[in-house]
Amino acid sequence: MLTASDLPLSVALQLAEQGWFVLPVCWPDPDGLCACPRGHIQKNSGKAPLTTHADKDATTDRAVIEGWWAEWPSANVGVALASSGLVAIDCDSLEAIQEASGLGLVPTVCRMSQWPAYIYLAKDDTPLIRLVHWGKSNKIDLLANGYLVVHGKHQSGREIYLEGDDIALLPPWVSNALHSKVETTVEIPEVANDAPPVVLSAIGGDIWYGRAAVDSEDGRVRAIEQVSAIDRSETLFQLGIKLSKANASYHTIVDALAERDEALGYDKYTDRKDELEYHRIAEKVGQSSYNLTSDIRDHPPEVRLPSYNAGDLKRQALSDPSPALTMLPFLGQLESSPFILGAAHLLSAYPKAGKTELLCRLVSEWCTLGYKVRYFSEESMRIWQARLKLANSEFDDVTIVDALGAGRHLIVADIGRSDSDVIVIDTMKLLMMENENDNGQINMALTPLVAACRASDKTLVIAHHTRKGGGLGGEAAAGGYQFFGGVDVGLELERVGQPTNRRKLHGQGRILDVPELLYERSNDGSFSFLGYSDQLAPQAIATHLDQVLTEDFQTTNKLRLVLPAPQPSTDQVSKVLREMAEEKSVERLPPLSKGNKPGATYKWRRAT
Numbered sequence: 001m002l003t004a005s006d007l008p009l010s011v012a013l014q015l016a017e018q019g020w021f022v023l024p025v026c027w028p029d030p031d032g033l034c035a036c037p038r039g040h041i042q043k044n045s046g047k048a049p050l051t052t053h054a055d056k057d058a059t060t061d062r063a064v065i066e067g068w069w070a071e072w073p074s075a076n077v078g079v080a081l082a083s084s085g086l087v088a089i090d091c092d093s094l095e096a097i098q099e100a101s102g103l104g105l106v107p108t109v110c111r112m113s114q115w116p117a118y119i120y121l122a123k124d125d126t127p128l129i130r131l132v133h134w135g136k137s138n139k140i141d142l143l144a145n146g147y148l149v150v151h152g153k154h155q156s157g158r159e160i161y162l163e164g165d166d167i168a169l170l171p172p173w174v175s176n177a178l179h180s181k182v183e184t185t186v187e188i189p190e191v192a193n194d195a196p197p198v199v200l201s202a203i204g205g206d207i208w209y210g211r212a213a214v215d216s217e218d219g220r221v222r223a224i225e226q227v228s229a230i231d232r233s234e235t236l237f238q239l240g241i242k243l244s245k246a247n248a249s250y251h252t253i254v255d256a257l258a259e260r261d262e263a264l265g266y267d268k269y270t271d272r273k274d275e276l277e278y279h280r281i282a283e284k285v286g287q288s289s290y291n292l293t294s295d296i297r298d299h300p301p302e303v304r305l306p307s308y309n310a311g312d313l314k315r316q317a318l319s320d321p322s323p324a325l326t327m328l329p330f331l332g333q334l335e336s337s338p339f340i341l342g343a344a345h346l347l348s349a350y351p352k353a354g355k356t357e358l359l360c361r362l363v364s365e366w367c368t369l370g371y372k373v374r375y376f377s378e379e380s381m382r383i384w385q386a387r388l389k390l391a392n393s394e395f396d397d398v399t400i401v402d403a404l405g406a407g408r409h410l411i412v413a414d415i416g417r418s419d420s421d422v423i424v425i426d427t428m429k430l431l432m433m434e435n436e437n438d439n440g441q442i443n444m445a446l447t448p449l450v451a452a453c454r455a456s457d458k459t460l461v462i463a464h465h466t467r468k469g470g471g472l473g474g475e476a477a478a479g480g481y482q483f484f485g486g487v488d489v490g491l492e493l494e495r496v497g498q499p500t501n502r503r504k505l506h507g508q509g510r511i512l513d514v515p516e517l518l519y520e521r522s523n524d525g526s527f528s529f530l531g532y533s534d535q536l537a538p539q540a541i542a543t544h545l546d547q548v549l550t551e552d553f554q555t556t557n558k559l560r561l562v563l564p565a566p567q568p569s570t571d572q573v574s575k576v577l578r579e580m581a582e583e584k585s586v587e588r589l590p591p592l593s594k595g596n597k598p599g600a601t602y603k604w605r606r607a608t
């Protein structure tokens, strides 16, 4: 006969002698907090196993048991159910006890604690199910696997001990319940008040109700009794996955995670008012499926999209004396700028072609005109400090947002809240698309962004990398065509041979043509607009050379330097001069008849 005052070691040895497999378990301090060296969270104090593999380490070996309690003399005593051939009916409410009594509780050995657990001998064919929630109340816990704490101290301060000597055979209703559980693996909880918003899988339901969690020791989901320490963020993440798999929409997942985090007492992120972590989880778990069914189902009531009469729009536009489109300047150029106020732009470029440098220069230019800029960046603030240190302009109305890993939902939400005039997304990678070649996915990522900006009249500029090969009309933008189709203005930034700091910006707009613009970045970091690339066509260079050639011989470079902007490269000038010499409108020194020598300096004059 055991009593509450028996020492844990003595109880463990006696139980082992009768064939029960025992293991040492955490014990609580007088405040109910974990007193064992593992440092368990409060929820697990007095319950978590001290051995690495919980009930799998349980033993009847006297020497092992003595070793454990020599190390932890106060450890609570647990009994592994399956290996000991036991099933427990754990009732942790009055309602559960009453319901179980109604179903039939044959007198047996009872584990006394805050609530009693009735221990029975399993039959040979009893399914070794860890945990079944049973009864109309769903609160009768049937345990046929895992372990039960049978002796020591509960975190509430109550004694835990075994009462009764004669163990009875498992009542048939319990056996039937366990068998029925094997046949129907998917259980839909009948509980309504804190039921999940979607029908979860069995394990999803267990995580939802806090009956299972991720063990921080090995990152695996297991029944709460078996978890040594709950990894709360990973548990919420797993719950997010289960919700996503059950087709919960993004917002449903965010709300459910916030609610469960609090309801289950994890309180992992509840003190963070912005719910950022719930959004992060929902973002991550939603990546592989777009939850179309709930997107279709979740219609907000009384939806009416903004609509306008086209005739009215035309009359308004005609009566407005200001131009239909307002441009944002491009390196001091207003009329030929490809940036339209309030429109969506895609700027694609080869990696390291200097698109961030150009954008940086442009946003500074725009904010000196009074526009507020919000710049979503994937780079660290350290990199930004280095870049801004080099830039010789003002940035007081430019806000840099560290958006790496935030995902498009957070970015769109942030845009909705901001009062900026210009939004820069640098780069498209921030939208975290799984497949940049999937036009459907591009549409899903791009459209909410464009819509968020349009709704509040913001100008949007998205930077994107260019795939190799380039091409006109958007073929250069890496990924699916929808990248280009989803915006109002598509721009491509290219290097243009010599000099190496020269760039060409070209592209297409919905209602305006973008001229090919040339600009240069000087060594001091400043940018200068050079002009239009058609000004560098051989015919245009020849026309300009014709104006600067004289009857005296001049070097190629001297001629080049007096040409009007955009200044062609030395190569371009040499080539045009040679063609002019072949046509006899120009003379060369030494003459063409002497052939070409690499590195030679040639002089030219108007033919006489």
Ligand SMILES: [Zn+2]
Binding pocket: 026, 027, 034, 035, 036, 037, 038, 039, 040, 044, 045, 046, 048
């Ligand atoms: Zn502990």
